[in-house]
Amino acid sequence: MTDVSPADPNGATPTEQPAGxxxxxxxxxxxxxxxxxxxxPDSLRIDGKPQIDxxxxxxxxxRPDGLFEVDLKLSVKASLESASVFHVELLYGGLFQVTGVAEADMEAMLLVExxxxxxxxxxxxxxxxxxxxGFYPPFMVDPIDFAxxxxxxxxQQAQQGGAA
Structure with a gap:
């Protein structure tokens, strides 16, 4: 019999969390x-495809408690022939606890992941x-490439910094 679990050749116990x-x-x-x-209700019976911005x-x-608040604001405007069809604005937030992230990588973690x-x-x-x-089909936001x-x-910030 050995002291090392066959599942972990490094000798870590199953309760240890990987550092990272x-x-x-x-x-x-x-x-x-x-x-x-x-x-x-006229906007519910439109002919044609509205322009989406x-x-x-x-x-x-x-935050002072070491946590981070991340806000994602999505604004969707639909118009047809310069007349507004609908406008939706959402400010959606999350409270995150971030651990083991280097200071240099923190911004990317908060604004991408x-x-x-x-x-x-x-x-x-x-x-x-x-x-x-009342809109059918409902508007589905396409996936966003946060990276x-x-x-x-x-x-853009690098170009503005170089121009200054």
Whole structure:
């Protein structure tokens, strides 16, 4: 008989957690939700495909208790022939505990990984809001490349820093 478990040749006991980066979602919440359907009920019987404009904003802040709040703001405007069909704005937040992440990687963790976990819930809220406003089929937000947004933002900041 040996003192090392056959499942772990390094000798770690099953109760030990691997040391490395990680985070926990402690809470998720709707901070603000606005649904406008200004031309109802006429907007529910439109002919043609409306033009969709979508905006994405991300914000992360540290708290005194060591946790982080991450906000994902999605704004969706649909218009047809310059007339508003609907406008939905959602500010969806999460409270995260982040451990084992180097200071240099913290911003990417908060603005890429955390929003990835919030997004499916925010997407569902917008879908339900447009369905509840009477639109069929409900509006489904396409997947968002948060890493691409983060990289573009970093490049934009680098260009502005170089120009200054």
């Amino acid at each position: 980066p990680g985070f926990r979602i402690l809470a998720q919440f709707v901070r603000d939700l606005s649904v406008e359907n200004p031309r109802a 979508m905006g994405v904003e991300l914000n992360a802040t540290g 955390c929003p990835r976990y919030l997004f499916p819930y925010a997407r569902e809220i917008i879908s339900r809001a447009t369905a509840d406003a 691409g947004i983060y990289i573009a933002r970093q490049q």
